[in-house]
Structures are given as structure tokens and as C-alpha cells.
Amino acid sequence: MEAETKPERTRLSAEDWELGALELIAESGIGALAVEALARRLGVTKGSFYWHFRTREALLLSALERWERYEERDVLAQIETIAEPHQRLRELFHRVARENMHARIYAALLKALDQPVVVPLMARVSGQRMAFLTRAYREAGLAEADALNRARLTYAAYVGFLQLNLTLGLPKLGHEAFDEYVEHMIRTLVPE
Amino acid sequence: MEAETKPERTRLSAEDWELGALELIAESGIGALAVEALARRLGVTKGSFYWHFRTREALLLSALERWERYEERDVLAQIETIAEPHQRLRELFHRVARENMHARIYAALLKALDQPVVVPLMARVSGQRMAFLTRAYREAGLAEADALNRARLTYAAYVGFLQLNLTLGLPKLGHEAFDEYVEHMIRTLVPE
DNA sequence: GGGCAACCATACGCTGGAGTATGTAAGTGT
């Protein structure tokens, strides 16, 4: 029954700052990642921050690298175990764009591609996902050139979907409307 | 042989500032639209700016409204005259995403959907384009629900393509590779 | 050819957010 009520007043580590940064990015984008704002959020002042990180950029970089490691390990690795390519792509579509924090961060990064820090990271992640998609389409029976273009199309559709839904509220699909959209997407993009 | 060399030293109008703003947005995004920077670009100081506009936001709004008017009149209106739906969609795909200033501005706006000024504008433009696509797919023979989902898919692919190419240099397609991609897209998305 | 209005320059104030300097409290080993 100690003073552990709301602000959870323990000391912070660099990891706490990185996770807090990722939450902030997911909610309000990279532009909202300000030192003092995040400090308030964590219940401290920026005096603390500059003990853990040399600069704001340093925090951003560390946080994004952490995100990338999680991304690599968690998302694609699980789906990659599915042997049947149709089912694998279907699972990918469903897993993705479920309004989780991961997709929100990805969308936030897409909107920050002018800042030099995010470009190489997004290049790596995008390249990886493109490779994943291309291989899946090859295994689903498409020729090399078609598989590559289909992967481009799919990946662009994914990116655009995130932009239009997470930031603009364009279609604002309901639960079942979303499922129907995904099914339509699969019928259209995945060869028989 | 007067001093009309490079900075074209005539007096400026509000329209000049709006056009300059759009150029700046197309090049470096909305975040780069700063009063003093734009003033330097136009060869004057901000003392001029605040004669024409009350605030920075006012300029942004005026510039975007101008862009929207142009957008409406120029792009869709011409394509709408094409009767044959396959050809109409093909022309749309080709016209679009050719690295012109218009698409660059559109991409810049997509990345600025957190700012309240751009949201209603993008909602109007996106709704209009979605309606255009949905109608085209209906006329191409799809049922209502399928036409809507196909339009969503197409529009998302368009948006994603812009993001990935104009900001990230991901595929960095060459001239003929781009054409092949468009053809693949048409084969995949447009019903026979 | 004088006057008014449009256009622009210069110089300032103000704010938000990054980064620094320095002191202090809480742990932790010994």
C-alpha cells in the first residue's frame, strides 16, 4: 500500500523513454515528439531526459530502431510459417491494418519521410515487405515480373489504406465492411 | 535592357504568393511553408506578405483552395469525357502519378492530414475521386458492392504509390517499368 | 505635380521548443 497510485513514481530507464516516444508517435505523429511534452507525460521534467539521451534525435533514432526490431521479429516471422500462399496472404491482410499501435506508427513514419532519420529505416522495412510479398506471389504461381508488380500493387494498396483510414477518416469502414473489403482484395489480388 | 534580369522585380499580388506557396509545398511539403522563406524566394521581405494576407494560415487556405479549383476543373473533367470505361481508367492511371507538381502537392497534403485545415479539403477531393472510380467500375460491369471495394482498392493503391515514390524512392521505376506496372495494374483491377 | 493607395523594408516583440548548467535527492556498494 505504498505510494504506487497513478503516476507510478519509479525511476525511469532509457527504454521507458523509448516506449513512451513510440506511444506518442502512434497517437500524434513524429512532429508531436517533443522532449518536454513527453517528460510531462512520464511525470518528470526534461532534466531527466537529457541524462538518458544526448538529444531529441537520439531518442527518435533509438525508439525507431526498437520498433524495427519488434516489427521484424513479431509480424512477418509468424506469418512466414504459413506454408499455403493464399492462406499466408490472407492472414497478412487480416493481421495488418487492424488499428493497432504498430500500424499507427508505420503510418506516422510514412508521413515523416522528409526527415532524414526515417528514410533508411523505411527503406529497409519496405524492402523487406516487398520481398515477402513478391515471394508469396511467386509461390502462388505468378511469373517473376507479374509477381513483382503485384507485390508493388499490394504494398501500395496497404500503404494507401493506412493513410486514408488512420489519418483521414475516409471510408471509416465498419467491422464487417472491413472484412468484405479484405475478401474483395484477396479475390482481386491473389491468383487462384 | 532594363533591370529585368532574374528576380523579375515587379510588384506582387496575392495570387503570386499563393502560386509561390504551392510550388514550395510541392517541393518540400506544408511544413516548409514559412513566411520569411517564401518571401526570400519571391525576392521581397515579409513586410510585403502581411499586406496581402492576415496570417500564414490564411495564405495556406487560399493556396489550397486555388489548388482545389484547378484540380476539379483540369484533371477529372477531361478524363470524364472518355466514354469507354477501360480506356477511361487507363487514361486516369497514366495521367496520374506522372511526377508533376499536382501529384506532389497531393502527396504533401496526404502527409499533413493532422493539420485541421487540410482535412475537409482532402475529404472533398477524396470523396470526389472515389465517386469517380466507383462509377467507372460500375460502368465496367461490376456489381455495386464490388465496384465500391474495387474503387477503395484502386484509390488506396494510388495514394500508396504516391507516398512510396514521391517521398521514399522505393521502387524508383524507370519509364518502361512504370508503364509495365500500370498495365499490370489495369489487367489486375479493371474487369474485362 | 500633388495626393492617395498599393506595395514593400526595417526593426522590433513574442512564443515554443531544444539544449545547457548546476544543484539535489535517491539508491547502492563497502
Place this chain on the structure above:
DNA sequence: ACACTTACATACTCCAGCGTATGGTTGCCC
């Protein structure tokens, strides 16, 4: 119980960028 490291607070400086105040210049019109 003392030194030493970790974690944080407070109080600054510095800079970019918006907006304001005020006065000067150019063009037009009569």
C-alpha cells in the same frame, strides 16, 4: 556513514518563426 553513481529539478540561453509597428517608395489618377 561515506563516497559515488543514477535519476531528476530548476533555471537559465539560444534560435526559428510568427506577427506588429512604422515609415519609405512606387504607381496611378486628376
